[in-house]
Amino acid sequence: MDATLTTTGSAAARGRWALAVVFLVNGFLTGSWAPQIPVFVARLGISEFTLGLLILLFGLGAVGAMSVTGYLISRFGSRDVTRGLSVVASFTLLFVSVAPNVPLAAVAMVLFGGLIGGMDVAMNANAVVVERKLSRAIMSSSHGFWSLGGFIGGGLGGLFIQQFGSVWHGVAVTIVAIAAVVFAIGRLVGEERPEKHEHKSFSLPRNPAIYLIGMMALFSMVPEGAVLDWAALYLRQEMGADIATAGFAFAAFSGIMAIMRFLGDGVRNRFGSVRTLRLSALVAAIGIFAASIATTPWMAIAAFAFAGFGVANIVPILFSAAGNQTGLSSGAGMSVVTTMGYSGILVAPSAIGFVAQRTGFSIVFMTVSCLLLVVCVMAGLAHRAEFASGTPKE
CATH class of the missing domain: 1.20.1250.20 (MFS general substrate transporter like domains)
Structure with a gap:
């Protein structure tokens, strides 16, 4: 044995x-x-x-x-x-x-x-x-x-x-x-047996929790896309940064995010997915809000880097939660959440540009930080990403 x-x-x-x-x-x-x-x-x-x-x-x-x-x-x-x-x-x-x-x-x-x-x-x-x-x-x-x-x-x-x-x-x-x-x-592992859940056809899953997790993914990926597409322009247009300095905004954000993703599993295994998600969303919200009220380019860059600590592990935890929903196959849950999340990345850039032309990027980033606060409040929905005794918690 x-x-x-x-x-x-x-x-x-x-x-x-x-x-x-x-x-x-x-x-x-x-x-x-x-x-x-x-x-x-x-x-x-x-x-x-x-x-x-x-x-x-x-x-x-x-x-x-x-x-x-x-x-x-x-x-x-x-x-x-x-x-x-x-x-x-x-x-x-x-x-x-x-x-x-x-x-x-x-x-x-x-x-x-x-x-x-x-x-x-x-x-x-x-x-x-x-x-x-x-x-x-x-x-x-x-x-x-x-x-x-x-x-x-x-x-x-x-x-x-x-x-x-x-x-x-x-x-x-x-x-x-x-x-x-x-x-x-050839070395990938598979399921022990086919998952006998709903979604054997193209019908939508009936579990409402999966759509709430999808909304959380959407609210988490919009801020990530906002920093990717608009942080440099924010520093350039509203803070007068030169092109080289403006480029550091996303570089700092993505660099910290990559490091934290490699460290994130250890943090999650130690403190639990819900607690990690809640703290991550709060840190990300604080960082992006701080960037929205920053008075110098380097203050904004530091704030975006701080946000990277939080943003890094939000989506991975939500994906784990999506793949472990009761009565729903991992593929079906993942399909719903990734579709909802990436739809935000598809729509958000143009919407942010439209709004920013009228309000400025500071207001945009301030609003985006509020989405992360919603994720923080809803973090308990990710409890299916917890692991104990070999299986996700109920």
Whole structure:
């Protein structure tokens, strides 16, 4: 019996690190898109408006695929869906990098977004499976590997494109992604048996808690997107910072967030998911509110960095809670919450820009901090992310 438990534990441990590679690849593919953008625009001869529409197609493809992936997981399991989507998604940046005209680029962007988004749901659902087998949290550090992959893809991509061109960059990214995926997917772990829950078809789950958790994810991801898209402009336009200084706002925020994601599982295992979530949301709210009333660029940068401590682990905890809802498969729960959360990232940037033109960014960030206070108050809904005696708490 002890030997069986040891073997199962070893397989789960291998599956945990294999899954970390999958998260890394997803982040790497997403991050590698950023340095492709200037060449993409020049090659197709498109305006910023057209680029915005193509990026919107990426988002729509992602959100659409997320809602379908939950059904696929309920049929085939998170391991098999993660395997299939990881392999196919590895080719998507190459399709974008060779698209010769706008119509084909539009198709490529929908596929890129859809496969990356579907892979996102599947790998997060598989992270829930691994957490159950290990009886401890691994979601935050998994997202840390995603951030690391994005950093590598974005950081090295521009240098590679400058030396060898965008098409060879697409080829190189594909080769690296496929090699990593092939190494990892054979070691992934799956569910012990098919989950017999609702959502075996495309019908919406009936559990109201999953939609409240989805709303919390939405309220958490809007602030993250706000800092990503608008913090530098806030420092530049309203505080008179130079371009180099303005760039430190998101760099400080994302750097602290990446570090905290690698530390987050230990914090969550020690103090519990609900307590960690409540404190994280409060810290994030304080940080973003402080940035909204900062009087100098460096005060704002420090405030955004402080917010990164809190924002880092909110979404990973909510994803764990989504994958452990009673009477609902992990894939179905993850599908609802990721779709609701990422819909905020899709809609929020344009809405924030519209409001900021009339009120200024200070008011925007002040309002965004209030969303995090709502998450703080609702933190108890994430109790299904708690682990004790090998299973999530009821």
